[in-house]
Amino acid sequence: EVQLQASGGGLVQPGGSLRLSCAASGFTFGNYDVAWVRQAPGKEPEWVSVINSGTTYYRDSVKGRFTISRDNAKNTLYLQMNSLKPEDTAVYYCTTRSTTKRGPPVSAFEYDYWDQGTQVTVSS
Numbered sequence: 001e002v003q004l005q006a007s008g009g010g011l012v013q014p015g016g017s018l019r020l021s022c023a024a025s026g027f028t029f030g031n032y033d034v035a036w037v038r039q040a041p042g043k044e045p046e047w048v049s050v051i052n053s054g055t056t057y058y059r060d061s062v063k064g065r066f067t068i069s070r071d072n073a074k075n076t077l078y079l080q081m082n083s084l085k086p087e088d089t090a091v092y093y094c095t096t097r098s099t100t101k102r103g104p105p106v107s108a109f110e111y112d113y114w115d116q117g118t119q120v121t122v123s124s
Helices: none
Strands: 003-007 010-012 018-025 033-039 046-052 055-058 066-071 076-081 090-097 118-122
Touching: 003 090, 018 033, 018 090, 018 118, 033 076, 046 066, 055 066
Parallel strands: 010 118
Antiparallel strands: 003 018, 018 076, 033 046, 033 090, 046 055, 066 076, 090 118
């Protein structure tokens, strides 16, 4: 059974940093595409950063500020978020899927498995 558990969210001032972590279990983590997805209040979920077939992708609004990484030995996915803005406020989800595909995702819903999410609030 695929299990994901994200942590590391919280309240941070604009310009600050947070590091999200996601512990994975129940599957061969290193073989799967993984993604961070976020959902702001009143908006549809959007993918933020992904590792698809070993290649990383970022949505334009976070390029240069966010860094996704994975430690396959620890079955852990990370998202380092720097220079945070109020518009980054959302629930962030760690996600994965049972297939691998090349190229950036079209939709956050390409990922089958989601964790419960961790809240990130950027506010002064």
